[in-house]
Amino acid sequence: MTNSELRIKRALELAQDTKVFEMGEGYLSRVPAVFEQLFPGRMALVVADVNTWRVAGAEVYAWLQDDGIETGVFLIPDREFHAEWKYVEMVEAAVKGSGAVAVAVGSGVINDLCKLSSAHLGQSYICVPTAASVDGYSSFGASISYEGVKQTFDCPAPVAIVADISVIADAPKEMTAAGYADLAAKIPAGAEWMIADLFGTEPIIPEAWHVLQDVLDEMLSDPEGVAAGKPEAIAALFEGLTLSGFAMQAARSSRPASCTDHLFSHYLDMTHHQFRGKLQSHGFQVAVGTLTMCAFFDAFCKLDLTQLDVDACVAAWPTLEQEQARALKVFEGFVDPKLGYNVITQKYQGAEDVRRELEAVKARWPELRDAYRAQVYPFAKMQRLFEIVGAPSDPSHIGVTRAQLKAMVPKTQLMRWRINLLDLAKRARIYDELVEAVFGPGGAWDLSEEQEF
Ligand SMILES: [Zn+2]
Structure with a gap:
């Protein structure tokens, strides 16, 4: 064999x-x-x-x-x-x-x-x-x-x-490139599962994790071969995509395969986003979400959370009613205006849970940061892989401006009940800092360097 x-x-x-x-x-x-x-x-x-x-x-x-x-x-x-x-x-x-x-x-x-x-x-x-x-x-x-x-x-x-x-x-090459991006999404999605595991909301299921994550780097390692339609590279990609489905079957959940990376795509689906008169493929939309999450993790891992003021974070933690009101505001005018409200009602945690989670982040920060760095590719690396394979390497490639992408971020935090990096950022009061690091001067999606399309 x-x-x-x-x-x-x-x-x-x-x-x-x-x-x-x-x-x-x-x-x-x-x-x-x-x-x-x-x-x-x-x-x-x-x-x-x-x-x-x-x-x-x-x-x-x-x-x-x-x-x-x-x-x-x-x-x-x-x-x-x-x-x-x-x-x-x-x-x-x-x-x-x-x-x-x-x-x-x-x-x-x-x-x-x-x-x-x-x-x-x-x-x-x-x-x-x-x-x-x-x-x-x-x-x-x-x-x-x-x-x-x-x-x-x-x-x-x-x-x-x-x-x-x-x-x-x-x-068609763009279909294969889309599949490559859908597989690459499992990189940041894995790191967000690690966060949910740390918080205890969705513990990692070892067999569902290993069947996919252990081979992911290998399956993504030949973007040139994928772009050239080389049978061995295509077989590795297809195997990776299939293993990802098996991981979901084993976990009975989509947690092994997607997190915030996919929510950008869901948002674009729900708003019937089109570029040049066409709906954009799942994988192309996910490419942009994946790059965005790699950029968020880059910024996150640069922080020193050993100095986190947990008491201050807990004291500032909003009530459920405040979060529900915020969610209604975030989704005002959206096709499903109660989406965020329903999600936060489901995933809201009280101050004592938040204290426990932040204490864990603070106490284990150097080790956690190293683990996230080992899991998530730097933005620049992921962008280069997408360029080679022919997947979108900038939101403009699917007809989305950086400003529009930035406006999606608060929605993606509140689109699904599962804990994501942005939830952690809200708890630790580093959310604005991370958004600024990604969309501000020198960031991956620096708004002043908007690409034309
Ligand atoms: Zn997908």
Whole structure:
């Protein structure tokens, strides 16, 4: 067994939903054997769109038929489509009508449509990815717009993933770059999990941590190869994205894979942000969030928190009512004006918890700072990796100004119940200082050096 096969074997033992993950060049031909093993006697329905039918769907269909498996096809009728509810209904009707098992041939959107519609029908499906664009293939939950708001619906991950690296390496370069950024997000997200672990709100789950974090540096180490579509580099990237989904399956939470880095993307989704008339990909939006969090950690690790005045911080700690009022102000005029209010109501902690958390930060600061530094890449390094791979290295690349990005920061603190770096900063009264270090003179996103687009 190769290292990769060994890692995958161990990871599959952790994954709760996925039983089979096969990855290699020319692997479309493996689909019938996997289908037969998991769904003997059932009919297959290849679900694809016009593009993915051309690059892989037709071949998967032919392999299934050659193998004597009764096979149908459902093509998404529109050329341009997003993960919207009406498509879930379409796919669900097609799968139900045929009595078949879906074989999702496509990128993240097709996979999410099959994931949710199959769950509605109480069955699983096989995922045949065509791009290393997101970590969502192997995660549970589908991200779908419902009544104009992007939501994550609970549903199991696919029972099998058959990844043909030749197909994935041929995907449009910006899709692969997006996947690279989605994987890179796990770097700062890991550090924010360390903070939640320190505070005791979400302890690190060792197996979910190690399956991904132990190999992350290696999987991100060849941006040139990824940009050039080198099969080994693409395979490493795809494996990293898949392991990230398995880590989420093991933790039964998205904590191993995302934190504030992703909230910038959620904010842009919720405000229907477009650049040059187009919605920006998940990975491209996450790239900007990831860089921003690397910059925040750079600034954070420069501080000396051994001198923290815990008594003063606790004395200044606002009440729940004050925080709720602040949250309402922060989200005034937003599509979901009560979002922050609801989140802070859920995650607010009283003064004694804050005292305990800050005492821990203060007492262990040199050791914690070294651990965060060891975990998070410096902003300059992450930016360079994104430049090489072709992912956004500045918010202007997705049509966001630095001023707009700065305005998102207070919202990202209050968009999710989980503890993040900004929560720590609020408690320690270093929030304004960090924001200034990132967006002020000489900062990573120095507002006076706004890039044109
Ligand atoms: Zn993601």
